[in-house]
Amino acid sequence: MTTPLIDPFQRAISYLRVSVTDRCDFRCVYCMSENMTFLPKKELLTLEELDRMCTTFIGLGVEKLRITGGEPLVRRDIMTFFRAMSRHLDTGALRELTVTTNGSQLHRFAADLVAAGVRRINVSLDTLDEDKFARVTRWGRLPQVLKGIDAAQAAGLRVKINAVALRGFNEDELFSLTEWCAARDMDLTWIEVMPMGDLGNEDRVGQYWSLKDLRRTVTENYTVTDLAERTGGPARYVRLEETGQKIGFITPLTHNFCESCNRVRLTCTGELYMCLGQEDMADLRKPLRDHADSDAPLQEAIRAAIGRKPKGHDFDYSRQRADGQVVRHMSHTGG
Ligand code: SAM
Ligand code: SF4
Numbered sequence: 001m002t003t004p005l006i007d008p009f010q011r012a013i014s015y016l017r018v019s020v021t022d023r024c025d026f027r028c029v030y031c032m033s034e035n036m037t038f039l040p041k042k043e044l045l046t047l048e049e050l051d052r053m054c055t056t057f058i059g060l061g062v063e064k065l066r067i068t069g070g071e072p073l074v075r076r077d078i079m080t081f082f083r084a085m086s087r088h089l090d091t092g093a094l095r096e097l098t099v100t101t102n103g104s105q106l107h108r109f110a111a112d113l114v115a116a117g118v119r120r121i122n123v124s125l126d127t128l129d130e131d132k133f134a135r136v137t138r139w140g141r142l143p144q145v146l147k148g149i150d151a152a153q154a155a156g157l158r159v160k161i162n163a164v165a166l167r168g169f170n171e172d173e174l175f176s177l178t179e180w181c182a183a184r185d186m187d188l189t190w191i192e193v194m195p196m197g198d199l200g201n202e203d204r205v206g207q208y209w210s211l212k213d214l215r216r217t218v219t220e221n222y223t224v225t226d227l228a229e230r231t232g233g234p235a236r237y238v239r240l241e242e243t244g245q246k247i248g249f250i251t252p253l254t255h256n257f258c259e260s261c262n263r264v265r266l267t268c269t270g271e272l273y274m275c276l277g278q279e280d281m282a283d284l285r286k287p288l289r290d291h292a293d294s295d296a297p298l299q300e301a302i303r304a305a306i307g308r309k310p311k312g313h314d315f316d317y318s319r320q321r322a323d324g325q326v327v328r329h330m331s332h333t334g335g
Helices: 047-059 078-091 106-115 130-137 142-154 171-183 211-221 285-290 296-306
Strands: 015-019 064-068 096-101 120-124 158-165 187-192 224-226 235-240 246-250 263-266 271-273 281-283
Touching (some): 015 047, 047 064, 047 078, 047 296, 064 078, 106 120, 106 142, 120 142, 130 142, 142 158, 158 171, 187 211, 211 246, 281 296
Parallel strands (some): 096 120, 158 187
Antiparallel strands (some): 224 235, 235 246, 271 281
């Protein structure tokens, strides 16, 4: 029996988020610039390398894998990887295999995801207005995403909607999105916009809609019960008694969640980020590629990386600047 991954602050690391591509068929304004330069193919971990990497983490006690990106479902042949990971569900080593997607390819892959053992997915959707959707995603089309959500539910997947809270953009849809999700038996989580990437001309502080405000509005209009549920992440949940649905708030800025952090993030090039909000990372691709016949050097590199997981991040908007900003796009680390 190997010793589990415990960081210097006695947090057990049981959750790995894996970005399988930096590419995407959308260009959401808060995530990517219009003209992105993507990584050359040889930089990316192959599907076989991703498998070896994830399998090694699972061997060290990771029980939950979330596949993300970029848009994970645009990576060629990605279902081969999902099918391969399902063997760890079969043995019980992995408790959950899940995905965060923009929904654009769900109509093609929903049934395959279910066949690979995926039970719940997160779909990112900030607005139900076609024009606004086209504006915020730049390249996305709402009907295609709605078709994907239909397909996912028809295939038996439990869908949670993630919406980035953007002041002056979807404030007016707080109730319509809530009711739409309730009618479809979907939970809804709001995410505070984070100071990621190169802000350029964009006013990230101006876009910031504090979830404290959002939550207050929810509380004024529904009967709200706080839920004790903790996922080891930045989300806090309430139940709306009127609709029965769960509403989540991901508040990296107004709430400090770091003390219970149980996760690390692997990029599509094999860099391990121990904290979403810090620059420190470990290159795991080298020990993986240099030692095709032994996983021991990779295991050692993973343990060394976890040994320097920082206590927390330094994001802070309180001075009306995006302090603690990390010059890295969310699509790189995987949201
Ligand atoms: N393409 C997939 C999607 O959109 O769901 C997966 C990757 S995306 C980077 C993961 C999540 O990060 C999405 O819910 C997206 O809205 C969120 N995200 C991207 N940039 C963000 C930012 N600057 N602040 C907060 N959330 C962000
Ligand atoms: Fe693509 Fe997701 Fe980023 Fe939007 S948030 S650009 S869908 S990776």
